[in-house]
Amino acid sequence: MFPESTTGPSFEDCSATAEWLLSQTDIRPLVGIVCGSGLGGLAEMLKDQKAFKYSNIPNFPQSTVHGHAGMLVFGTLKGKPCVCMQGRFHLYEGYSIQKVTLPIRIFKLLGVKTVLLTNAAGGLNPDYKVGDIMLIKDHINIPGFAGNNPLTGPNEERFGIRFPSMSDAYDKELLQLAKAVGVELGYGDFLHEGVYCVLGGPSFETIAECRMMHKLGADAVGMSTVHEVIVARHCGMRVLALSLITNQAVMNYDSQKKANHEEVLETGQLRAEQLERLVTSMVDRIEDHNNV
Numbered sequence: 001m002f003p004e005s006t007t008g009p010s011f012e013d014c015s016a017t018a019e020w021l022l023s024q025t026d027i028r029p030l031v032g033i034v035c036g037s038g039l040g041g042l043a044e045m046l047k048d049q050k051a052f053k054y055s056n057i058p059n060f061p062q063s064t065v066h067g068h069a070g071m072l073v074f075g076t077l078k079g080k081p082c083v084c085m086q087g088r089f090h091l092y093e094g095y096s097i098q099k100v101t102l103p104i105r106i107f108k109l110l111g112v113k114t115v116l117l118t119n120a121a122g123g124l125n126p127d128y129k130v131g132d133i134m135l136i137k138d139h140i141n142i143p144g145f146a147g148n149n150p151l152t153g154p155n156e157e158r159f160g161i162r163f164p165s166m167s168d169a170y171d172k173e174l175l176q177l178a179k180a181v182g183v184e185l186g187y188g189d190f191l192h193e194g195v196y197c198v199l200g201g202p203s204f205e206t207i208a209e210c211r212m213m214h215k216l217g218a219d220a221v222g223m224s225t226v227h228e229v230i231v232a233r234h235c236g237m238r239v240l241a242l243s244l245i246t247n248q249a250v251m252n253y254d255s256q257k258k259a260n261h262e263e264v265l266e267t268g269q270l271r272a273e274q275l276e277r278l279v280t281s282m283v284d285r286i287e288d289h290n291n292v
């Protein structure tokens with residue numbers, strides 16, 4: 001038997017939530033978007049909006065973090081039906097990892113084929129500057145090393161297999177397309193492809209931890225996204241994820257700098273428009289098919 005804390009919301013709970021949402025709107029989303037800290041403006045880009053407060057959606061958790069509005073917005077982007085989470089859930093808010101990733105399973109049941117995830121992250125790669133965008137090509141799942149994986153517990157075969165691969169987590173075609181679109185938009189000078197490392201938060205990392213993650217091959221560090229990617233891949237949706245480098249991780253004992261959430265939100269505002277353009281152009285150009 002699995003303990004209650006590792007079972008998470010049931011397939012029936014997820015279906016009930018999806019059915020409730022589908023009964024409230026005619027939009028049948030093919031693309032699901034998750035907005036990172038301070039990046040919720042993306043949701044404003046959707047046309048013909050139908051928006052739901054998280055508190056009004058059955059079985060949905062609540063957003064508790066500044067910069068995460070707590071609205072699920074349906075609408076169209078460049079004519080394509082989309083659903084957008086204006087605010088995500090994090091482990092440090094006290095939710096189980098299964099609850100944190102519940103909306104991704106709802107996306108699947110709504111008919112979403114492709115998930116676009118954004119986050120705010122600290123730059124570990126010394127070549128990265130504040131305001132750069134990193135297309136995520138791979139991840140390091142530190143909570144996962146210690147057994148905190150969203151697929152822990154009985155496997156729900158209706159979503160996916162017991163042991164999904166993660167070597168193909170980040171869709172290569174979408175990555176190529178995002179690079180091409182980024183260059184077309186003139187973002188070449190501040191666009192990278194790199195490895196994202198997730199930690200539990202909410203404390204920012206120590207200097208020794210930043211040095212360790214960089215040595216392990218990580219280019220940026222954050223507190224989200226990876227759990228969502230694992231769940232999205234488990235149920236066969238394609239994934240593109242990108243980090244806005246909102247601050248440089250402190251790597252040097254002589255530095256007076258300290259990571260802080262205000263800087264994260266400020267950088268989000270500075271780059272919001274460019275990020276919105278990149279995501280909108282991607283939505284316009286992606287083809288809708290599964291990639292299991």
Ligand SMILES: O=P(O)(O)O[C@@H]1C[C@H](O)[C@@H](CO)O1
Nearest residue numbers: 036037119120223224261264
């Ligand atoms: O939701 P994301 O990953 O964008 O949020 C990051 C991680 C923390 O929640 C917060 C720290 O400032 O930003």
Ligand SMILES: Nc1nc2[nH]cnc2c(=O)[nH]1
Nearest residue numbers: 120121122221222223259
């Ligand atoms: N863990 C972590 N998350 C972030 N989110 C935005 N910046 C950072 C950072 O420096 N560290």
